[in-house]
Amino acid sequence: MSILKAVPRSLLRRGVRSLVVLAVSLVIALFLNMYGNAISQHEQTLDELHASIEVTGYIISLDGNTQGLDIEEQTIKGLEESGFIREGIYTRKIWGMVGPWQELAGTQLSNKIYNSPRLIGANSITTFALPPEIMDGYDESLFASAEKVCLVSEDSLGLYGLAIGDELQYTAVSDWRNVRHSSVSLKIVGTYESPFRPAAIYCPLDVVTALYRELDLPVLTDSASFILQNTQELNQFRELLENLNFINQQAGSGSDYKQLSFIISDRLLKNATASVQSYIDFTTALYPVIYLLCAGIGFVVSYLLIRIRKPEFAIMRSLGTSKVLTFLIFFSEQGVLCLLGAALGIFLTLATTQHISAQQFVTVIGYVVFYLVGASIAILAMNRVNVMQILTAKE
Amino acid sequence: MSILSLKDVSYTYKSRYQTVQAVKNASYSFQQGKVYAIVGKSGSGKTTVLSLLAGLDLPSDGQVVYNGTPTGKMDRDKYRREDVAVIYQAYNLFPLLTALENVMYPLELKGVKAKEARAKAAEMIESVGLTEEVFKRYPAMLSGGEQQRIAIARALAAQPKVILADEPTGNLDTENGANIVNILKSLAHEKNCCVIIVTHDLAIAEQADVVLRMQDGEMATA
Incomplete structure (x- = not known):
């Protein structure tokens, strides 16, 4: 059983469900980039004020x-x-x-x-x-x-x-x-x-x-x-x-x-930079919350999308697919979709703003990591389900 | 000669409010070339026995022994890939794979090359009375009887020595049900498989070579 064959086949045939992961990752990557851009622009303004006002x-x-x-x-x-x-x-x-x-x-x-x-x-x-x-x-x-x-x-x-x-x-x-x-x-x-x-x-x-x-x-x-x-x-x-x-x-x-x-x-400088600095302080302070929220969304989406595939997981296990292979197949599917969405988000950001900072890039990668952690937990949790109970559920 | 046996097998699980002993000291030896029917009321422990025989779970006490090796001491994934196959009432086909791909799955798991697996799967599908027309159809495009035949073809693909079936005709009409039972019987009598059918349908049980009755977790020859 080749993962390289199984994963693309599953992604293509899953249709809308595959698009959900892709879309969520795309939107979150775009949002994180826009948020990061807003902070960067204000930081740039602050730098300009510091450069132009003599202290x-x-x-x-x-x-x-x-x-x-x-x-x-x-x-x-x-x-x-x-x-x-x-x-x-x-x-x-x-x-x-x-x-x-x-x-x-x-x-x-x-x-x-x-x-x-x-x-x-x-x-x-x-x-x-x-x-x-x-x-x-x-x-x-x-x-x-x-x-x-x-x-x-x-x-x-x-x-x-x-x-x-x-x-x-x-x-x-x-x-x-x-x-x-x-x-x-x-x-x-x-x-x-x-x-x-x-x-x-x-x-x-x-x-x-x-x-x-x-x-x-x-x-x-x-x-x-x-x-x-x-x-x-x-x-x-x-x-x-x-x-x-x-x-x-x-x-x-x-x-x-x-x-x-x-x-x-430095009174003049302080007066000029106060509002910009407070915006940066506020948005930066909020950043971890925003970031965790996005990561949490990724976590929940991956968890829910995998949980509804319990029957498929049970069939694979009953046919003798090892836990490792099962994990790799499910994980690779989620990984490919999430990375694809995030990459698309980065590409669209670059296309619109012509710039993406290393920090923004790292943030999006961080989201991907959170998403995959969610996916991993969901897959590992599935390993604890009673396969026979799922497969013998009467229609 | 015994291929699969239960030796003083007990199985206990804890539900939220109580501890349930689903199987109590069950012992029996299953032989190749025979059809066994395990009958009993709902909750009598039939499905639990099937799960233990399939290596999907391990007994709390006692042993399930396949060809001399207890399931607790073997690679149970390999056991399910190569030696035992399970057929379910709900068919349990992969919904996003075509009929042919469903049958190819266990072969690909065993490492058989795609071309060879395709030919073998086609042969298996034809052996259960279906034609090439169904190859590219997804399970949702097949009737219940056709889906169950595909499930049997998938079970046969890896050439297991033991076939376990859980209410295999439960979702089928009389005619399709009879056909499925005939296929299972021929697998035992012509291909020398050990076929164990869990059912509460006495008409099916009557066609088995041996009938085992389960009541309150205890197993006895009927």
């Missing part, structure tokens, strides 16, 4: 300052390597004096430094409240370079008798007690407006970083703000921030005013 963040001290933070190099490195930072905007300052080193000590030196402008390194022009005036041949990108150039305030030009295009010598000083100093010559390429006296001198971040290294000082960052990426996983980023010893201000867990906090400005 920023900045570091702040517990007393509310965004500057003078002295952020350790290790912390900045940890953030940059997290995969959540698209762009970091930093400033780094160093104390010193305009001009060459002057042999001063104690109070004289401290007064000199206190009355001198600080040298601030920045890597973005966004550091300035008002756009600075930059000479021809230079543009905003100068801060991203390591070129020895600087911007000074209008007042400072007059104070030090300098003009745009002149070289300005700045001598950076390590500290008051164990004095080390290092000078750098910077070309003045622009001016900016400042209400402060003395107003700081701005140069590329790398210039200040180099001075820190020459003076053997720990590289501390004065202020830091960020444009974030991977905003779908901000909760993961928040966990990482805790590991980097940032304090959660909302939780009120900080007691040291020097401790730092990382503020994420």
